[in-house]
Amino acid sequence: MATFVRQYIDGCALCQQNKINTHPTAPGLQPIAATTTLPFKAVTMDFITDLPESQGMTSCWIVVDHNTTKGMVILPCTKEIDALGTAQLYHTGPYRRFGLPDSMISDRGPQFASRVMQELVKLLGVKSKLSTDGQTERINQEVEVFLRIFCAAHPDDWVNFLPDIEFSHNQRIPQGRNESPFFLMMGYNPRAIPAVTQTAEHPSVEERLKELQLAREEAKAAHELARQRMSERITSSFKPFTLRQKVWLEGTNIRSPTNKKLTPKREGPFAITEVLGPLTYRLKLPPQWRIHDVFYASLLTPYKETEAHGPTFANLPPEEVDGDSEYEVESIKGHRLRRGKYQYLVKWKGYSSSEDTWESIQHLLPNAAKIVTTYQQKNKIQDQTIPARRRR
Structure with missing residues (x-):
């Protein structure tokens, strides 16, 4: 009897759709193979948004070398930045140091998925891949964690310390590596602001040096804390979905026509019409839904139908x-x-x-x-x- 009850509950679509998932299984990190050893020839980029406003900026744009070095360039921006603004940021930051990349990996954000950006990279001869890469995703998320930790201590002037944050990342030896991104990019490790300096004759100079030293130490500490937090995501028991499998779609980013708190936690079930990658899937959505039909695996949950419960949705013909x-x-x-x-x-x-x-x-x-x-x-x-x- 107990087995029947469990199977009946497992097959209840309303339970699957509305219950809170207290044990979500995050998909594992899926690396994309490196194609060159030259720095910033294959890059990934992402935005970190909703930071405290500083000098009119509320977001950061980060570019990571996908291949050998894992070096990073970080620049401030606003949340409303578009495709052309993103292109200008690349010209301001990575381009003047490393030139154009051969390939670009990004998520499906509007800045990258827009026709303007896709047409631009095509004209420039840059291959664009709208996907998520496990290795770089981990770096991006690690950077986001330590940046938010740092911003909590400097909510009003974090923009001034972005060079220190970038420097701290590029001089640190990543886990599993023997050299820092700086060494792999330039062949040497640049000198950092020393932790102890001689007393300056002018108070303003000494005050500025202490401020920079403190920012450097805080960035280093935030980096280490972020690394510890992200190390928990290295392994995963995620099982990839298959073609035509039915899944639930998390309602986190779906606009609800009614009270958000009263709407189902998930929508569906929807059939997978195309497997675009180990973590990216195309779903068969209702025609009245005007949203992109490709989703990352972390937003999907398997739909279960058991013999004890039977089908929940009859899809009755008219x-x-x-x-x-x-x-x-x-x-x-x-x-x-x-x-x-x-x-x-x-x-x-x-x-x-x-x-x-x-x-x-x-x-x-x-x-x-x-x-x-x-x-x-x-x-x-x-x-x-x-x-x-x-x-x-």
């Missing part, structure tokens, strides 16, 4: 009424005004919440008149009722 396709309304979940007329968010019987659609009242009457009237009375909505049949 009934033919007077030659029209009629779907049964289960409930109305919300409403909105569009051009002075009400639209209702409809939950269809036998379908998951991802199939919910916005419908005018003409499409809901007369078959769903009782449900519509009850919802209008409960929410004190004054709306015209025009008898018509639902066409879908």
